[in-house]
Amino acid sequence: MTQPSNRMLLSGNHAVAWGARLARPDVIPVYPITPQTPILEKITDFQASGELDAELLTPESEHSAMSACISASLTGARVFTATSSQGLLLMHELLHWAAGASTPIVMFNVNRTVASPWGFWPDQTDSLAQRDTGWIQLYCESPQESIDTTILAYRIAESVSLPTMVNHEAFYVSHAMEPIEVPSQEAVDSFLPPYNPKHLLDPGKVESFGYVLDQNTHYQSRRNMDDAMQQVYAITEQANKEWKELTGRDYGIIEGYRMDDTKVVIVTMGSMCGTVKVAIDEMRDQGVSVGLLKVRLFRPFPYQQIRDALEDIPCIISMDRNFSPGLGGVLHQELKAALFGMQNTPKLHGLLTGVSGLNVTPEKIKEWVAAYSNAEPVVQSVWTE
Amino acid sequence: MSFPEYQDDGFFTSGHVACAGCSEALALRVILNTIGSNAIAVVPPSCGAVICGMHPHSAMGIPVCQTTLESTAATASGVKRALNARGKEDTTVICLAGDGGTYDIGFQALSSAVERNEDLLYICFDNEGYMNTGGQKSSSTPLMAVTGSTPQGKSSRKKNMIEILAAHDIPYVATTSPSNINDMVAKVNKAKEIRGFKFISVLIPCIAGWGLSDDAGIRLARLAVESGVWPLYEIEDGHRYRLNHASKTATVAEYLKGQRRYRHVSPEQVEQMQANVDDDWNRLQQKLVTSEQPIRMQNL
Structure with a gap:
């Protein structure tokens, strides 16, 4: 039986902000870039009005935003961020780091041309250039798909402990308005249990992260990433199935x-x-x-x-x-x-x-x-x- | 001279892999034991990361989050915010970084975290260069010092990180030295009680990078303090200055002697370096005078 939802007229980016809000992230480090900014501003509105209870961190760069995403995730927080184009490229080193750290960060990327020369147009080169970083990548064609996939992404990411990047294109999707079925908080809560990782940075646990590994252990870490990636197909299908039962909306791989x-x-x-x-x-x-x-x-x-x-x-x-x-x-x-x-x-x-x-x-x-x-x-x- | 007062509760273990004679190991032992168990450390690539040891071992008795070279302050911010979200606001998040990761590549993230006044304690182990990669210059390397990338001696002066941070109106910034353990303990204890961003820079004479004999580290650190090359002082809220050691009891020439990185300098250049130190010292004195609550020459 599908759950009740609210119908709202939203742009693609505001739909993403709603998706993030419903996923109840604990920490949101985020840096502005056109055409991602409506996501950032909507989230800061939600946070300022008390509708979203999250630590909001606005550092000086996307590089620092992603650094904070990784460490917050390692410290047991559910994390959300959003970026686009040059911002995503600036994060590149840390995208590898996030995947190696098994941090289930969800990031929304608004696909925009990469410079030089400057442009602000829909083009997927930015995210496709990150295809070897170890992030799960999903692509959306509509604002409705973007809100749903933002929520689905947490389920997938946290099931396999890999970061997940959801993408839609600049303006065609990011700024296009359409009537959106916004799921109820109860429905999303039933779909997405609180994040409760087995390992985390905590003074009571004295577990550390990021020490130098020898060749064999480093090799094993790559094998573990591959094992996690291989599980994504089945986990995504299962998440899609449950989402369909909940909302009536059916997505495939x-x-x-x-x-x-x-x-x-x-x-x-x-x-x-x-x-x-x-x-x-x-x-x-x-x-x-x-x-x-x-x-x-x-x-x-x-x-x-x-x-x-x-x-x-x-x-x-x-x-x-x-x-x-x-x-x-x-x-x-x-x-x-x-x-x-x-x-x-x-x-x-x-x-x-x-x-x-x-x-x-x-x-x-x-x-x-x-x-x-x-x-x-x-x-x-x-x-x- | 008073005997150092701090309790070793084993938060820094034997078996660490610091070079023989390295005073960073001593500083880490003092700082970690002063901070205690309710803490998480953030460590970028640095001598500190090497000293931590290799997986699955750790010389640190608290959780450590290693991160990329330029990300220390941002990473620590993420740890702190996640702890806040989990209701653990009282846990100290301590950064243990080198000068390359602080003065150079990590400066942007550091400046932003200070501007946001994140509740962090940032320790910079300042050995005046990229000593972990074999000894190249950083913007903390002093004038005329020879490094792997300044074979004829560095042509520019050391960046004044303390004043740069004071200009951020940072709640607390201080220098300390492994030659003055009680000063170090007092400053770490003080910083621990302050909410907001705290920064403590520790001068670490590098045995290999400065060209010192194995037993010269602490002696050099003391000469740096006594000559006024590395005055021990602290600044609260960017404008309340306090000098912690009655310095200027040794000359710059005495400090330079025994350091291979300065072996090439001429007597005239030594004079110039002495003049620079005198000038810096006078400027610090002026700040002490004009400071709102000057407390001068307080020995710890």
């Missing part, structure tokens, strides 16, 4: 849209999924069979789930709103790895679409489907206008 009876599947992440769905509906109306596979969980990458979903699909078109110089699209690369060695390996077209925040319209998507459905793919990602 990956999500298929109109995948029935199709020979062409578009694979992408984030806000472009919504646009692709509109394009698919229009193409279906015109008799063109196309489906969408949305990748929600990017780290750990759902290799097996994607192979299963794309079995017997002859043509895949991936759309990357990011650019890795010398490589191309990051999702394209991951898909090549995922599809490698399949019995009937699909043809894979990797398109660089919407990089630097360029608008991707349903019309363009329809053009790309027409152009690439029967073409021979090239190994490298292809730029689109």
Whole structure:
């Protein structure tokens, strides 16, 4: 039975702030950056009005914000922070540190172009450049998905003791308003028990963290991180299932849209999924069979789930709103790895679409489907206008 | 000379891996035992981190959170806020950092934590360089000192961290020395009772980095105090100055003697360094005079 919720008109960023509030974090170290600031300001409003009982820490940089997140988590606190773009890049060293420290921090990142030159546009290069840091990564296409995923992220992070980064894109999602079902505090409390770690910094316990390890022990720490990552698939599925029972909203690790009876599947992440769905509906109306596979969980990458979903699909078109110089699209690369060695390996077209925040319209998507459905793919990602 | 008064309750153990003759080990023993059991330490990469030992051993009898070189004050802030959230406001969070992690790469995080007036006790073990990485200059390295990255002697003066922190209106900032244990104990005890940010800098003559004989550490620390190179003083709320030792009973030349890092300096340069110390000393005297509640020459 689903629980009652309040319907509110919220932007994507305010939805995230509500998600964070409902998760009852103990400590929130946070530093402002466009276009993340509405998250910060809404949270500080909640805290100032007494609706959110948390220690708020406003240091001089994202680097210090993440440092404080890690140590607060190690001291037994539930932690939330949010950032974007340059702020995320400044945290890079500590993202590795957080994962190595097994700290289940939840961070919301608003995907924004990285400088130089300056830009404030939707682009996922910032977070995808952090893909080797040991953080779980999830990507959202709508404000509703962002509030729900913020809460889900705590469940996942604390189950495996890994930090979790939830992403949505600048402006398209962060500043878009839509009616949001805000879950009740009771519903979230029933889903998310208080954080109670087995190990923590406490004068009564005299356990320490971060000492130099020898090679064997350090190696074992990497194996432990991998074991934790491998558990994420099942734990995320279980969390999604319980969330659906609670709210009626159904999220997957990956999500298929109109995948029935199709020979062409578009694979992408984030806000472009919504646009692709509109394009698919229009193409279906015109008799063109196309489906969408949305990748929600990017780290750990759902290799097996994607192979299963794309079995017997002859043509895949991936759309990357990011650019890795010398490589191309990051999702394209991951898909090549995922599809490698399949019995009937699909043809894979990797398109660089919407990089630097360029608008991707349903019309363009329809053009790309027409152009690439029967073409021979090239190994490298292809730029689109 | 009075005998040091502090009780060793075993919060710093034998088996630590400080270099032979290192007075940081002595300072750690005094400070940790003065702080007691209700404490958590934050340690960045530094000689202190090495002295802590390697997993699964620890020379420290309290929980230690090691962190990145530039993050000490931010990390400690996170520990403190989490303790507050858990209702453990009375636990002391103590930073044990070196001068590189304090004067240089950790300065931004430190300045911010002082500005926020986080309730932390920050100890800087100042050995005037990156001695843990083999002895390179930091912004705490004094004029003319030879290090791995200043082979002809440093061309600029030591950063005045105490005055910089005083300019933050920090509740408490002080210098101390392993040659004056009672001063150290008194200052740590005092800092422990103050809410807000407390900073204590301990001069640590580095046996290897300064080119000293194994038994010279404490002697050099004492000469630094007596020559006025490292005056023992404290400042409350950024403006109430107090001198804790009647210094200027030795010359800078006496202090420099026996340090390999100054072996190249000419008599004229020694004179210049003496003039610098005299000038700093006079400026400190003026601050004592104009201080709201000057308490001068108080020996501890």
